[in-house]
Amino acid sequence: xxxxxxxxxxxxxxxxxxxxxxxxxxxxxxxxxxxxxxxxxxxxxxxxxxxxxxxxxxxxxxxxxxxxxxxxxxxxxxxxxxxxxxxxxxxxxxxxxxxxxxxxxxxxxxxxxxxxxxxxxxxxxxxxxxxxxxxxxxxxxxxxxxxxxxxxxxxxxxxxxxxxxxxxxxxxxxxxxxxxxxxxxxxxxxxxxxxxxxxxxxxxxxxxxxxxxxxxxxxxxxxxxxxxxxxxxxxxxxxxxxxxxxxxxxxxxxxxxxxxxxxxxxxxxxxxxxxxxxxxxxxxxxxxxxxxxxxxxxxxxxxxxxxxxxxxxxxxxxxxxxxxxxxxxxxxxxxxxxxxxxxxx
Amino acid sequence: xxxxxxxxxxxxxxxxxxxxxxxxxxxxxxxxxxxxxxxxxxxxxxxxxxxxxxxxxxxxxxxxxxxxxxxxxxxxxxxxxxxxxxxxxxxxxxxxxxxxxxxxxxxxxxxxxxxxxxxxxxxxxxxxxxxxxxxxxxxxxxxxxxxxxxxxxxxxxxxxxxxxxxxxxxxxxxxxxxxxxxxxxxxxxxxxxxxxxxxxxxxxxxxxxxxxxxxxxxxxxxxxxxxxxxxxxxxxxxxxxxxxxxxxxxxxxxxxxxxxxxxxxxxxxxxxxxxxxxxxxxxxxxxxxxxxxxxxxxxxxxxxxxxxxxxxxxxxxxxxxxxxxxxxxxxxxxxx
Ligand SMILES: Cc1ncc(C[n+]2csc(CCOP(=O)(O)OP(=O)(O)O)c2C)c(N)n1
Ligand SMILES: [Mg+2]
Numbered sequence: 001x002x003x004x005x006x007x008x009x010x011x012x013x014x015x016x017x018x019x020x021x022x023x024x025x026x027x028x029x030x031x032x033x034x035x036x037x038x039x040x041x042x043x044x045x046x047x048x049x050x051x052x053x054x055x056x057x058x059x060x061x062x063x064x065x066x067x068x069x070x071x072x073x074x075x076x077x078x079x080x081x082x083x084x085x086x087x088x089x090x091x092x093x094x095x096x097x098x099x100x101x102x103x104x105x106x107x108x109x110x111x112x113x114x115x116x117x118x119x120x121x122x123x124x125x126x127x128x129x130x131x132x133x134x135x136x137x138x139x140x141x142x143x144x145x146x147x148x149x150x151x152x153x154x155x156x157x158x159x160x161x162x163x164x165x166x167x168x169x170x171x172x173x174x175x176x177x178x179x180x181x182x183x184x185x186x187x188x189x190x191x192x193x194x195x196x197x198x199x200x201x202x203x204x205x206x207x208x209x210x211x212x213x214x215x216x217x218x219x220x221x222x223x224x225x226x227x228x229x230x231x232x233x234x235x236x237x238x239x240x241x242x243x244x245x246x247x248x249x250x251x252x253x254x255x256x257x258x259x260x261x262x263x264x265x266x267x268x269x270x271x272x273x274x275x276x277x278x279x280x281x282x283x284x285x286x287x288x289x290x291x292x293x294x295x296x297x298x299x300x301x302x303x304x305x306x307x308x309x310x311x312x313x314x315x316x317x318x319x320x321x322x323x324x325x326x327x328x329x330x331x332x333x334x335x336x337x338x339x340x341x342x343x344x345x
Numbered sequence: 346x347x348x349x350x351x352x353x354x355x356x357x358x359x360x361x362x363x364x365x366x367x368x369x370x371x372x373x374x375x376x377x378x379x380x381x382x383x384x385x386x387x388x389x390x391x392x393x394x395x396x397x398x399x400x401x402x403x404x405x406x407x408x409x410x411x412x413x414x415x416x417x418x419x420x421x422x423x424x425x426x427x428x429x430x431x432x433x434x435x436x437x438x439x440x441x442x443x444x445x446x447x448x449x450x451x452x453x454x455x456x457x458x459x460x461x462x463x464x465x466x467x468x469x470x471x472x473x474x475x476x477x478x479x480x481x482x483x484x485x486x487x488x489x490x491x492x493x494x495x496x497x498x499x500x501x502x503x504x505x506x507x508x509x510x511x512x513x514x515x516x517x518x519x520x521x522x523x524x525x526x527x528x529x530x531x532x533x534x535x536x537x538x539x540x541x542x543x544x545x546x547x548x549x550x551x552x553x554x555x556x557x558x559x560x561x562x563x564x565x566x567x568x569x570x571x572x573x574x575x576x577x578x579x580x581x582x583x584x585x586x587x588x589x590x591x592x593x594x595x596x597x598x599x600x601x602x603x604x605x606x607x608x609x610x611x612x613x614x615x616x617x618x619x620x621x622x623x624x625x626x627x628x629x630x631x632x633x634x635x636x637x638x639x640x641x642x643x644x645x646x647x648x649x650x651x652x653x654x655x656x657x658x659x660x661x662x663x664x665x666x667x668x669x670x671x672x673x674x675x676x677x678x679x680x681x
Contacts (some may be wrong), residue, residue: 057526060612061654062467113466114652125469125651140471141429175400176432182352201403208392213401272524277376336658339650 001233001262002198002289008301015302018241022304026313027237028080032292033317035096038105038269039067040043041321042095044167045329046271048055053155054272061113063125066117068096070234070266071290077239078166078259081247087152089145090138091201093095093126093198093265098169098313103131105324111286117132122334142203143176145169146195148183153191153256164192164250171260172203174217183256190255194246195221197260198233204269205277218260233261234289237298251339263287264289348521348533349497350382353459353513356501357421358387359538361395367505369460370397370406371423379423381461382522383515403433411440415452419505424460426562427476428516438485441510442485454485457501462490463516463562463612465660466525470648473656475561475611477514478618481589487511487543488589492519492564496587499541506540515648516562516612528565542592550599554581554608554674558597559584561662563610570666578638579674589619591679597623598630605674607637610661642669 042065049059058061065109068075071093079100082088090097098108111118112126121130124157127140135152139145149167156163173179178345185280186193197217201208221228227249228241239261246257249271268275275283299305305313346352369391375398378385388396394569399406403424410420421601424430430437437458437535444452447521453475454477464473469517487509491497504511519529556569564585571581577598586592593603603609620641628639642661650656 054524056468056524057466057527062474063651064468064609114655118652120651122652122655123648123650125467128471128651140469141432143432172401175402177402177404204373204380206373206398206400210398325464333654334652336654337656339655340645340647343647 001230001232003238011298013204014237014340018237018244018296020237024080025295025299026305028076029292029295030239030317031076031100031311032236032295032314034105034320035072035075035099035319036069037290037317038067038099038109038324039095041270041325042109043067043267045325048265049136049271055340056272064294065271066093066269067267067271068093068274070267070286071200071263071289072096072284073236073239074233074261074263077236077271078194078243078270080240082164082166085132086289087135087149088168089149089152089165090129090136090168090175091145091170092140092142093170094127094129094138098129098131098136098223101134101136102138103129105136105320106327109249109324109328110331113331114333116329116334117327118333119259121338123265124337132151142173143169143178145173148181149195150186150191153186156192157189162248162251164194166196167318168196168198170203171197171199171201172206172211174210180220182279183221183224183226186256187226190253190344192250192253193256194243196257196324197258200259200277202265202269202286203255207277216260218258221258226258228260230262231262234291235262236291281333346492346494347531348519348527348529349491349494349515350385350520352494352497352503352523352534353383353515354378354385354387356498356505356538358390359382360502360505361387362627364505366417366419366532367421368395368397368413368418369423370399371642372425373400374423375396379459380425381423381515381517381520383459384423403429404436407433407436407441410456410480411436411454412442414454414456415444418457419457421457421459426472427460427462428471428474428633430476430479430607438483443507445509446485454510455508456510457504458510458512460512461517462514462516463518464649464656465518467651467653467656469651473649475613477512477515477589478613480512480604481510481619481622485510486590487517489513489543490560490589491515491588492585493529494540496523496536496547498534498619499539500543500587503540503543514561518562528562528563542647543588545587546593546596547585547587549584549585551581551585553604554580555608555670555671556582556584556600556604557608557610557666558584558586558627559610560589560619561612563612566661566663567610567666569663570670573663574665574670576673579670581670586623587667591627597627598613601627601631605634607635607639608669608673609639609641610666611641611643612660613643614646615641616646617645637673640669640673642666
């Protein structure tokens with residue numbers, strides 16, 4: 001859902017309409033840089049011990065690894081409208097959501113490394129991040145985010161709280177029955193739920209055209225009288241503007257909404273993916289729409305930042321990511337006996 | 346041949362070539378060969394008409410398999426990881442497994458389900474389970490757990506000729522794919538098609554002091570344990586059940602009667618699963634010949650944790666099997 005680059009006056013108009021200030025935009029730029037730096041650092045560490053033969057079980061980080069580079073604008077655009085008390089339920093590709101929700105990068109990295117200082121003491125791993133303080137959960141099971149977020153939304157409404165719950169998902173997940181079933185319930189009870197579909201055009205190796213007859217998932221919401229926004233997921237401003245409407249509506253008691261953000265993942269579905277289901281040219285085309293570069297250019301055009309300021313923010317993000325990785329690497333592993341603890345509360 | 350993935354894919358290819366009713370469906374069965382290779386190469390040969398990537402809709406494609414099987418086809422369906430069964434299990438356990446019985450025998454259900462099982466490579470609680478015990482618990486599924494490439498091919502061909510739902514549980518660490526550790530061995534697997542009947546356990550190693558009964562990746566692990574035990578003068582007989590349903594009780598009982606000591610090793614959760622069931626069946630036939638209570642080693646009723654030391658603490662290892670066997674044989678002194 002690429003949208004043309006607005007002329008400067010229009011850009012100002014759009015920012016104004018969305019209530020986006022220089023300060024917020026710079027914070028979003030920094031956060032997107034942090035996510036990118038974090039993901040690329042994890043990719044580096046994940047690769048350790050996995051060359052020349054890629055063996056998922058080798059090296060300091062084991063198992064599957066789904067990174068979000070390219071999809072930063074969606075997480076940041078949505079989560080910059082949330083507070084700690086709002087709930088987010090994420091997916092198998094959760095790092096950008098976690099960082100955007102304000103989860104400590106060090107404890108996040110430590111969980112990915114399976115360390116005792118990790119968010120879940122090493123029990124969860126990269127697809128299973130939980131942070132009660134930030135009201136953040138996720139699941140490696142596709143389609144699992146929707147009903148759980150609806151449950152949080154139900155709880156907020158029942159308890160008379162003005163919080164919202166956000167379910168992130170991929171476009172592939174929206175084919176799952178849980179998407180339709182959740183919309184049924186959320187629309188019926190007008191729950192403060194916002195479903196955010198990151199349409200990165202692929203589910204694993206399966207291109208969207210091979211899994212969905214129509215062009216988009218979001219029109220399905222109309223069948224439930226739920227408003228839907230189809231936005232440019234490579235543009236944090238566009239995501240933010242739609243998310244603001246959806247979230248404010250939900251907070252005010254007017255029920256659920258769906259946001260479908262068309263975006264692209266620059267890395268494979270998981271690390272080690274041979275990517276023979278897509279072309280290099282396609283990846284390059286989407287590189288030209290890099291959400292971070294795009295936002296940077298706009299900040300410069302607006303004269304809200306110069307190149308040096310942006311470089312400074314990028315450095316700051318690199319340092320924060322490096323610090324998180326250092327913390328994770330220096331942390332101890334959990335004691336084996338902990339494996340048997342914690343099945344029941 | 347290296348690993349069960351090639352063997353399963355070859356079996357499907359050989360049967361598909363001659364049987365037009367076979368279609369392969371599931372997530373990522375084309376480019377990715379269902380991720381763990383069980384369908385690799387089929388897309389290139391048969392195209393998207395017979396090798397079909399489905400949307401992420403387990404309930405629906407499992408239900409479609411039921412409907413297609415009831416109308417003359419033989420669907421081969423991939424449940425990418427067994428851990429995803431929750432997303433499609435109703436169609437499987439209430440329909441695929443029961444329709445033949447509930448229809449008074451009118452509808453056979455020739456469906457072959459391929460699914461990947463097992464942990465040990467850091468994929469955590471929702472991608473490392475084994476869960477064949479759940480399927481074996483429900484009447485109507487045949488439950489196949491190949492431990493070798495030879496078996497994988499022959500058992501898959503049997504499944505593809507069976508008129509019932511057969512679930513093939515392929516262990517990820519036996520696939521032989523380069524991105525995972527491999528605990529199997531290079532094997533000679535005949536090129537031509539052959540079948541292995543269900544319900545015949547394989548005695549993988551003979552021994553007199555105890556019987557280790559197991560399945561899947563725990564077969565090579567138990568064999569490694571048996572080698573170590575042999576150096577200590579303990580003779581372990583290792584039996585690969587190959588199919589949980591139907592189960593070859595006779596072979597298990599005969600071995601138990603011979604050795605008098607049985608250790609059941611399983612990568613599934615310990616309670617209410619394969620270990621308890623096998624122990625029950627074995628004692629029912631060998632009680633008077635047992636020299637010690639049957640012992641078991643399985644995942645101690647916790648989800649599979651992510652972190653390496655935690656994961657290693659719960660999934661049975663060669664050392665764990667050796668220790669359990671030693672303890673069981675140590676019981677000889679007390680019993681003799
Ligand atoms: C119920 C279930 N089925 C299948 C899978 C395997 N799987 C993991 S990610 C994925 C693709 C998800 O695609 P999408 O929802 O578009 O998210 P993306 O990976 O593109 O972010 C699949 C099929 C799973 N984890 N859970
Ligand atoms: Mg996707």
